[in-house]
Structures are given as structure tokens and as C-alpha cells.
Amino acid sequence: MNDLFLTASSSPHIRSKEDVSVIMRDVIIALVPAFACAVYFFGINALILIIISVLSAVIAEALIQKITKKPITINDWSAAVTGLLLAFNLPPSAPWWIAVIGSVFAILLVKHAFGGIGQNFMNPALAARAFLLASWPTKMTAGFVWPRAAADAVSSSTPLGMLHAADATGTATAEASATLAAVELPSYMDLFLGNVAGVIGETSALALLIGFAYLLYRGVISWRIPAIFIGTVGAMTFVFGSGGLFTGDGIFHILSGGLMLGAIFMATDYSSSPVTPRGQIIFALGCGILTSVIRLWGGYPEGVSYSILLMNVAAPLIDKYTTPKIYGEVKANA
Amino acid sequence: MEIKHATFHGGIHPSYFKEFTSHKALKEASAPTQVILPMQQNIGAPCEPIVKKGDFVKLGQKIGEPKGFVSAPVHASVSGKVIAVEPRLHPNGQKVLSIVIESDGKDTIHEDIKPYNSLEGISPKEIVNLIRDAGIVGLGGATFPTQVKLSPPPEKKIDAVIINGAECEPFLTADHRVMVEKADEVVLGLKAILKALNVEKGYIGIEDNKPDAIEAIKKVLGDDNNITIYSLHTKYPQGAEKQLIHAITGREVPSGGLPMDAGAVVQNVGTIVAIANAIKTGMPLVERVVTITGSAIKEPQNLLVRLGVPFSEIIEQCGGFSQNPGKIIMGGPMMGITQFSTEIPVIKGTSGILVLNEEEANIPDPTPCIRCGKCVEVCPINLLPLYISAYSLNEQYEKAEAYHALDCIECGSCSYICPSRRPLVPSIRLAKREIVAQKRKG
Numbered sequence: 001m002n003d004l005f006l007t008a009s010s011s012p013h014i015r016s017k018e019d020v021s022v023i024m025r026d027v028i029i030a031l032v033p034a035f036a037c038a039v040y041f042f043g044i045n046a047l048i049l050i051i052i053s054v055l056s057a058v059i060a061e062a063l064i065q066k067i068t069k070k071p072i073t074i075n076d077w078s079a080a081v082t083g084l085l086l087a088f089n090l091p092p093s094a095p096w097w098i099a100v101i102g103s104v105f106a107i108l109l110v111k112h113a114f115g116g117i118g119q120n121f122m123n124p125a126l127a128a129r130a131f132l133l134a135s136w137p138t139k140m141t142a143g144f145v146w147p148r149a150a151a152d153a154v155s156s157s158t159p160l161g162m163l164h165a166a167d168a169t170g171t172a173t174a175e176a177s178a179t180l181a182a183v184e185l186p187s188y189m190d191l192f193l194g195n196v197a198g199v200i201g202e203t204s205a206l207a208l209l210i211g212f213a214y215l216l217y218r219g220v221i222s223w224r225i226p227a228i229f230i231g232t233v234g235a236m237t238f239v240f241g242s243g244g245l246f247t248g249d250g251i252f253h254i255l256s257g258g259l260m261l262g263a264i265f266m267a268t269d270y271s272s273s274p275v276t277p278r279g280q281i282i283f284a285l286g287c288g289i290l291t292s293v294i295r296l297w298g299g300y301p302e303g304v305s306y307s308i309l310l311m312n313v314a315a316p317l318i319d320k321y322t323t324p325k326i327y328g329e330v331k332a333n334a
Numbered sequence: 335m336e337i338k339h340a341t342f343h344g345g346i347h348p349s350y351f352k353e354f355t356s357h358k359a360l361k362e363a364s365a366p367t368q369v370i371l372p373m374q375q376n377i378g379a380p381c382e383p384i385v386k387k388g389d390f391v392k393l394g395q396k397i398g399e400p401k402g403f404v405s406a407p408v409h410a411s412v413s414g415k416v417i418a419v420e421p422r423l424h425p426n427g428q429k430v431l432s433i434v435i436e437s438d439g440k441d442t443i444h445e446d447i448k449p450y451n452s453l454e455g456i457s458p459k460e461i462v463n464l465i466r467d468a469g470i471v472g473l474g475g476a477t478f479p480t481q482v483k484l485s486p487p488p489e490k491k492i493d494a495v496i497i498n499g500a501e502c503e504p505f506l507t508a509d510h511r512v513m514v515e516k517a518d519e520v521v522l523g524l525k526a527i528l529k530a531l532n533v534e535k536g537y538i539g540i541e542d543n544k545p546d547a548i549e550a551i552k553k554v555l556g557d558d559n560n561i562t563i564y565s566l567h568t569k570y571p572q573g574a575e576k577q578l579i580h581a582i583t584g585r586e587v588p589s590g591g592l593p594m595d596a597g598a599v600v601q602n603v604g605t606i607v608a609i610a611n612a613i614k615t616g617m618p619l620v621e622r623v624v625t626i627t628g629s630a631i632k633e634p635q636n637l638l639v640r641l642g643v644p645f646s647e648i649i650e651q652c653g654g655f656s657q658n659p660g661k662i663i664m665g666g667p668m669m670g671i672t673q674f675s676t677e678i679p680v681i682k683g684t685s686g687i688l689v690l691n692e693e694e695a696n697i698p699d700p701t702p703c704i705r706c707g708k709c710v711e712v713c714p715i716n717l718l719p720l721y722i723s724a725y726s727l728n729e730q731y732e733k734a735e736a737y738h739a740l741d742c743i744e745c746g747s748c749s750y751i752c753p754s755r756r757p758l759v760p761s762i763r764l765a766k767r768e769i770v771a772q773k774r775k776g
Contacts, residue, residue, distance in 0.1 A: 007661045007695040008427075008672040010760040012746030014348060014504065014694075020704055020753045073701070118704040118754075222711075275707035275720065326738050327343075327576060327715040328589035 020117070024077035026218045030211035031084055031265065037194045037204035041147035042092035046200045049099050050087040056103035057083030064112050078117050082106050085125035088201025088261060089305070090132075091144050098139055102128040122312045123269040126262075126305050133305075144197040158197045159186050159256040164301035191255035201261055208260040221268045224280040225287075229263035230254055232288020233295075240296050253295065262304035263287070272312040279315070279322035286311045336559075337548065340539075341567035342577040344714040346747045348504050348570055348668070350543065354627045354634040355507040360515055362638045363651055365439065369411050369642025370679040371397065372424050372432040376471040377478050378404030383433055389416045392444035394617050396469075397433050406479040406682075407469040410444075411620040411640040412437035423678050425664045425671060432679070435642070447616040453526055456613075461530040465609055468618035469682075474498060474509075474573070474602035475665050477683040480609070483599050484530050490594045494583050495533050497524050499540040499547060499603045500566055500573030503666025506686045508623040509603040511636045513540065513547035516607050517554045519614075523606030524561065526613060531599060536561040537582050543568040570668060571745040575600050577714050589741050604685070624648065624680060628663075628689040632656040639680050645687055646676040660695025663688040668746040698755040709748035709758060715741050719748035723758045726765035731772065734765035742766065 038046045061079035065072045074080075086102045106128035111120045133140045144158050157165065162185060186196045194204025202208075215221045234250040241248030253259070267273060267287050274283050287307045294303025374380040379402030385391055391410040398408030414437040421429035450456055450464065466481035486492055497520065501509040513520055524536045540548050542565045555561055564582050566572050576587045578600060585596040593600050608619050620641055627634035632653030639648055645662070649655070663670035664684055680687075709719040717738055725734040739762055748758040 004659060004662075004676065006659065006672070006674050007697065008674050009661070009697055010757070010763065011670055011672075011744070012668045012749050012759065013661060013663055013670065013672070013688075013690065014667040014750065015698065015755065016346075016348070016751050016753075018751075018753055019698075019755065020701060023704075023706065023753055076701070078704075116702060118702045219708075270705045270707065275705055275710050275718065277710075323718060323737070324710075324716045326589065326717060326741055327580070328586050328591070328741060330586045330588050 020078070021076045023220055024081050026215065026220050027081050027265070028077060028084065030214045030220070031088070031201070033207035033210045034088065034201045034204060034261070035084070037207040038088070038092075038200045041194055041203060042145070042200060046092045048096065049090055049092070049094060049200065050084065052096050053087035053090070053099040053103050054080050054083035056100045057086065057107050060104045060107040061112070064108055068112075070116075073117065076117070079107060082111065082124045085201075085265060086128050088265075089125060089129040089199050089258070091140065091142075092200050093145055094139055098132060098136065102132050105131050118271050120271045121316070122309055123266050123272050126266050126309055126312075129305055130309060144199075146197045147195050147203070158301065159191065159252075160295065160301040163252070163256075164295075185252070188251060188255060191252070196256070198256075199258065202258040205255050205260050208264055212264045215264070215268075222277075222280065224277065225268050225273060225284040226263040228281055228284035229267055229287045229291075230259060232285055233259055233291050236289065236292035237296065240292070253292075257295075257302045258304040259291065262291075262308055266305075267308045267311070269312075272315055274315050274319045274322065276319055276322040276324055278324065279318040282318050282322065283311050283315060286314065337552065337563045337565050339542075339567070340564050340581040341569060342572065342581045342714055344712050344716070344747065345569040345571060345577075346712050346750055347568075348750060350504045350568075351627070352505065352507050352510070352543070354505065355625050355636050356510055356544075358507075358511070358634070358636055360511050360623060360636050360638055363640070363643065363648060365441070366412060366437055366640050366643045366647065368417075368434065368436050369640060370422050370432050370434050370644065371408055371411065371642040372422065372430040372679065372681060373398045373408060374424065374426075374430050375408060375477060375641075375682040376406045377476060378402060378482075380431070381405065381408050383419050383431065385416050385419070385433060387416055387419055390414070391416060391435060392442045394447045394620060395444040396618075404479055404482050406471045406481075407467065407618075408433075409469055409618040409620050410435055411642050413440055413442040414438040423675060425673060425678050425681060425684065427671075427674070443617075447618075449616045450613050453522065453529060453613065458530045458532060461526050464612055465530075468608070468612040470605060470608050470612065470619050471682050472602055473604035473608060473622055473682065473685065475669070475683050475685050480601065480605055483594075483601070484527065486531075486594045486599075490597075492531050492533055492594060492597055492599055493535065494579075494598045495524065495527050495531060495536045496578060496582055496598055496600045497536070497538040497603060497606055498573050498575070498578055498600050499538055499544070500578060501544070501603075502541060502568075502570045502573040503668055503670075503686075504570070505627050505688050506625045506666045507627075508625045508636055508685055510544050510547055512603050512607055512623055513544070514550050516610075517550040519607045519610035520551060520603060521554045521561070522613065523601075523608075523610035526609055527599070527601060527606065528560075533599075534560055537564055538562070539564040539566050539573075539578050539582055541566045541568045541572055570747065571714060571743070574714065574743055574745055576743065589738070619682060622680070622682065622684065624684055625686040625688075626652045627686065628691075629694060630655050630657050630659045630689040630691045639684075641681060642679045644677055644679055645673070648680065648687060649676060649689070655689065657691050659689045660692035661690040663690070668750070669744065700756045701754045703754055703756055706753060708751045708753065712747040712751050714745060714747065715743060717742060719758045719762065722765060723756065723761040726761040726768075731765050731768045734762075735769045739765045740769060
């Protein structure tokens with residue numbers, strides 16, 4: 001027994017089988033229902049944009065790692081997740097090059113310029129979306145179509161856009177309500193299923209909730225950020241209704257726009273959200289309040305992206321001030 | 335007698351691999367031809383040899399005299415001739431002064447060894463003394479001298495004696511088999527400690543993956559209302575002292591403090607059975623139960639092994655290696671210590687000999703932290719392992735200390751769960767060492 005080649009190492013000596021690629025693959029699996037809905041409602045162009053976006057993200061990551069002589073980590077699936085989420089944030093009729101530029105921006109500038117996976121201080125897909133929105137505002141806002149529209153359909157407004165326009169035309173509250181009633185807003189059921197205009201991946205609340213359930217089941221994320229984010233928006237938009245206090249349509253706000261996609265898949269981005277339980281609660285409250293403020297009183301119909309990006313920047317500070325109380329912070333028995 | 339349920343916050347659910355040995359009855363290992371008894375087998379001060387080369391010693395004879403209060407004597411585990419008193423390789427990786435005895439095969443018992451008739455006949459003070467003289471230390475692996483735990487300063491009021499039968503380390507089944515087969519001794523040992531400390535309430539915590547152990551002890555207890563069995567949720571590290579105390583009493587051991595600061599004394603199952611044996615037979619601690627297991631062991635077993643027997647001999651008795659061993663661990667896979675030789679002796683702290691194959695021994699390459707927060711979720715102390723580790727690797731030890739690095743119990747849950755395979759516990763351990771060194775200097 002003298003010629004043994006033994007490994008000597010520090011404990012523990014066993015490890016869970018779940019590595020980064022398993023987690024990222026789980027995120028992709030959780031996005032499959034929303035992907036299916038996107039292709040069902042918005043057709044072949046959505047599918048093409050998704051494929052282009054994912055491929056651009058993966059290729060951009062491989063290239064930058066090759067150029068900088070770092071290990072190529074595209075098999076951890078994280079670049080694919082970024083590409084997929086970016087595509088989900090594009091209007092269905094956006095041109096193909098928007099997807100390429102967005103993905104490359106997300107991977108190169110937001111992710112790798114700051115040190116790669118785990119180091120980005122903003123959600124790459126959202127930062128890229130903000131960049132695209134600022135650079136090509138018409139391409140990013142005019143491309144909305146209602147699901148399964150005829151080929152010659154013209155661009156249209158999203159449900160939140162309609163609500164915003166209606167709110168803006170009325171000056172007095174009574175007038176606003178009247179205008180609101182005049183606009184044919186989509187039903188809750190259409191919003192829930194996703195049968196409305198919007199960016200590729202955001203419209204179906206049902207599909208996104210299925211993904212949420214899967215992520216919870218697999219332990220990829222906790223309930224805190226999505227539940228508190230969505231709950232805050234629902235409560236605030238209900239309380240501050242256009243017809244006075246407690247007259248708002250919280251359910252409409254929860255089901256429309258990018259809230260579900262943002263709260264479940266973007267605000268929960270590991271790198272750019274707090275790790276402490278209390279920090280996550282504060283972060284989600286902040287996201288919810290900012291989203292509601294932008295939607296209710298801001299110049300944009302939608303505020304999910306910007307509120308998450310703003311809170312992303314605050315995440316390190318939140319972590320710093322929410323260190324949990326440790327076991328043993330008690331007085332000794334004397 | 336009642337059974338209660340309890341658990342703690344955090345923790346992990348690894349694969350337990352207990353099926354290798356959990357159903358295998360305790361078996362006495364074959365008599366050794368030679369034993370190597372290191373003079374350091376406990377936390378605290380080492381012993382000084384009181385025999386010399388050429389001396390003849392008997393089984394149970396004291397051969398190492400403790401050199402301090404926090405220490406425990408060492409006894410001969412065979413009768414025979416002392417053939418060497420010299421530094422030998424110890425499971426801690428260093429050479430430690432050891433007494434090597436060649437057995438004469440007779441196991442002649444030393445004349446001082448006499449059974450105490452019953453617990454009623456001995457006073458609390460005598461119980462503490464007999465435990466001290468028997469060289470009993472914490473057999474769960476920490477090897478803290480038991481008599482020290484039983485001699486709290488008068489201002490520390492103890493009102494709970496907890497027996498740790500959680501055995502939450504994967505692979506290990508020594509405590510499990512002891513509870514099933516030696517339930518009488520478990521209860522006798524607990525009663526001895528209750529008497530020694532003049533405490534009324536005793537608790538036995540057992541993970542609920544050992545229903546046969548719970549049943550066996552329940553049967554012995556009958557209608558004794560002073561002792562409560564806690565059926566604990568099977569989760570690692572349920573058997574960590576602080577987590578066990580919290581689960582059972584709801585109290586927390588203060589940061590930097592001892593269990594007695596929370597009014598509790600915790601003893602491992604193996605330890606109290608050693609106490610029971612010392613009362614029943616008078617024999618000091620000269621043997622212990624060891625689980626020999628792992629994928630590279632041909633016939634995994636729970637053996638009753640004399641202290642000082644080399645690992646190689648014990649592994650031979652388990653059929654040897656079934657495949658190339660990659661890692662040999664003393665203890666369990668979560669907190670055990672790797673060995674680089676099999677020519678080291680079984681000591682008081684050897685709860686298991688775990689042999690992993692080459693594939694399992696592979697250390698995965700770490701990738702960057704993705705801040706998933708899983709380490710935060712599982713930490714039973716509520717630490718932020720990712721930050722302590724990052725500061726440690728950056729040599730910012732004061733910041734690591736501000737994040738409570740010194741409170742880490744090194745259970746390994748964070749390293750286990752980390753999807754980026756980061757060396758969390760090793761780096762935190764490094765920070766602890768540096769912080770303590772800095773404090774000594776300053």
C-alpha cells in the first residue's frame with residue numbers, strides 16, 4: 001500500500017452536481033413557454049430575431065474570449081440566456097441588425113468590459129435595450145404589432161401605450177376616465193394569455209408564470225424579488241388611480257407591459273441584484289415603486305427596464321447595508 | 335418519554351451514501367500486532383510519555399500523562415512491549431511523539447482496572463474524575479476533553495444535556511450502529527452526565543433517517559420523563575453543536591462563546607458510550623467504533639477498532655481497495671481530513687475512514703462567482719460566504735473579519751452548494767488563521 005497517489009485537499013470533499021451551466025440551462029428551460037408564445041403570436045419574424053440574437057451573443061462571447069486569450073465559456077449557457085432575454089425585449093418587427101447590435105453591446109460592453117460573468121453591474125440585456133432605445137427610438141417603439149395580424153398590418157400601440165395616451169389626453173380626472181372608456185383596452189384574459197401587442201417575450205403572463213414556477217421548483221431564484229416587485233406595482237397602481245385614490249386598475253398594470261418578464265427574469269439577474277434576503281426585498285420594493293412612478297406620472301408608458309437598471313446600480317450598496325444578523329449575536333448566559 | 339421534532343435554519347441535502355454500512359452490525363476488528371499511540375489525541379495540551387522503550391505494558395495502563403487541564407491521558411490499547419517512543423506520522427499530517435507497542439497477543443488487563451458497581455454508588459465528582467482518568471474526549475471528531483465540559487465555572491448555569499446522535503456527515507454510520515446496538519449504554523452514559531452536572535433534563539437528538547436508532551433508545555427509556563428524544567430533520571449540518579443546541583433548546587451560543595454560555599453541554603453518542611463502558615468495566619478509552627466506507631472500499635463495515643492500529647490494517651480487514659483510491663479521508667466527506675499515507679494510526683478522533691475513488695477525488699476547477707447567493711441561503715450561521723471569501727482571496731482580512739469570518743464553523747455547506755466550484759471554506763479558513771495571527775501580534 002505504499003505507492004498510492006492520493007489527493008490531499010481541504011474539506012469539503014464532495015460537491016453538488018449543479019454547476020453554472022445547470023442553472024443557466026434551467027433559466028433557458030423556464031423561458032421556453034414564453035418563447036413558444038412569442039412564436040405563436042408574432043410568427044416567423046420573432047423566431048428569426050430570437051435566433052439571430054442568441055447566435056450573436058454566443059459568437060460575441062467566444063470571440064472576445066478568444067481575442068483576450070481567456071477560457072471560452074460559452075458552454076455555461078450564460079451568453080445564450082443574455083441573447084434570449086435581449087430578443088424578448090425587442091419589438092416583433094424590429095430589423096435583424098438591431099438584434100445583432102444589441103447582443104454584441106450586451107456581451108462586450110455590459111458583460112465583458114466589466115470582467116465577465118458575475119461582474120456586470122447591470123443586467124446586460126436590459127442595458128442593451130436601453131442603449132437601443134436611445135439610439136434607434138423609432139425602430140424600438142414603432143415595431144409593435146398585434147398578434148397574428150395580417151401581413152400588411154401597420155404598427156400599433158401596446159396596451160400600456162394606449163392607456164398612457166388616454167391618460168395624457170384627459171386633463172380632468174372625469175374626462176380621463178371618459179377617454180379611457182372610449183379606448184378599447186384589451187381584456188384581462190387577452191393580457192394573461194399574451195394576445196396583445198408588446199415586445200417579443202413579454203406579452204404572455206401565463207407563459208412567464210409557468211417559467212417562474214419552474215425556477216422556484218428548481219431553486220434557481222427565490223420568490224422575493226418577483227413577488228414583491230409585482231405586488232408593489234399592483235398595489236401602487238391600484239392606490240393611485242386616475243380617478244382618485246383606490247380607483248386604479250392594478251390587475252391591468254400587473255398583466256401588461258414588461259412587468260412579468262422584468263420581475264421574474266431580469267430583476268433576478270444574479271450579478272446585478274443583492275444576495276442578502278433583506279437586500280432583495282428592498283431591491284424589489286425599489287423596482288416596484290420606480291416602475292409605478294414612471295408608469296403613472298412619467299413621460300414613458302413603461303418603466304420596468306429603467307427601474308431595474310436604476311436599482312441594479314444601487315444593489316452593491318443595498319448588500320452592504322443589509323448584512324444579515326448572524327447566529328450567535330446574543331448575550332452569553334452568565 | 336416523548337419524541338419531539340426540530341431542525342435549524344440553512345443547510346444542505348447532500349447524497350448520504352449511508353446504505354454502504356447503515357445495516358451492518360458492529361464487528362470487532364481482529365487483534366492488532368502493533369499499535370502506534372500518539373501523545374496528541376485531543377484538542378488542547380499533548381501528553382508526556384510515562385513509559386520508555388523496552389517497558390512491558392498492560393491493556394488499559396496509562397502511558398501518557400496529560401500536560402494541562404484541557405488534555406486527556408493516553409492508555410495502552412494492547413498488552414506487550416514498548417518498542418519505540420518516537421515521532422510518527424499523525425492523521426494531522428505531521429510527525430507527533432508516539433508510543434509504539436508490540437502486542438503479546440494476551441491482552442492482559444492492568445490491575446488498576448476495576449468496574450464501578452453502579453451509578454448510584456458514585457458521586458458527581460467521582461464521575462468527572464473517572465471520565466478524566468479514562469482519557470475520554472469528544473469522539474464525534476472534535477476530541478475536546480470531556481471532563482472539561484463537565485467542569486463548568488460556577489457562574490455558568492447548565493440546564494440542558496444534549497446527546498448528539500444526529501450523525502449528519504454523509505457516509506458515516508458509527509453512531510447510528512452504536513445507538514441501535516448499545517442503546518442501554520447510551521442511556522446509562524447520559525444519566526451519568528446528568529448526575530455529574532446535577533442537571534435534570536436530558537435530550538437525545540437523532541436525525542429522522544435513523545428510525546431504528548430512535549426506536550431502540552425509546553424502548554430503553556420506557557416512561558422516563560426527564561429524557562426527551564428529538565427526531566431531527568435530516569439535513570446537514572444538523573449535528574453541528576451550535577445548530578443542535580438551537581434546534582433543541584431554541585437558544586443560540588453567543589458569538590465566540592461555548593455551549594455552556596447557552597446553558598448546554600453537548601456530548602456525542604460515542605463519547606457517552608465510552609463513559610458507560612468506563613463505569614461498567616473500568617476500562618479507559620482504548621477502542622472506538624470506526625466506519626470504513628466509500629466507493630473504493632471492497633467491504634465497507636463498522637468496526638470496533640483498538641486505538642493505534644494503522645489505517646492500512648483496517649482497510650485490509652475490509653477486503654482492501656476495490657479500485658484505485660483517489661482520496662483517503664479521516665472522518666466524513668464534509669469536514670474530514672485527507673491523508674497522504676495509510677500508515678497512520680486510528681486515534682480517538684477517527685470516526686471514519688472514507689476512501690473515495692480517483693474520479694471522486696478530482697478537484698473541479700473554480701470559475702468566477704456568479705453571485706447566485708446559494709452560499710448565503712445554506713449558511714447555518716447566516717454569513718455571506720461569497721464576500722468573506724472574496725476579501726480573503728484579496729488579502730483584505732480586516733474586511734473578512736467585519737463580515738464575521740471568525741464565526742464560520744467550517745461545515746462546508748457553502749463550498750458544497752457553490753455552482754462555480756469556488757474554494758469558499760478553504761479561503762475562509764485562511765482568513766480565520768490570518769485574523770487570529772494578527773490578533774496575537776497586536
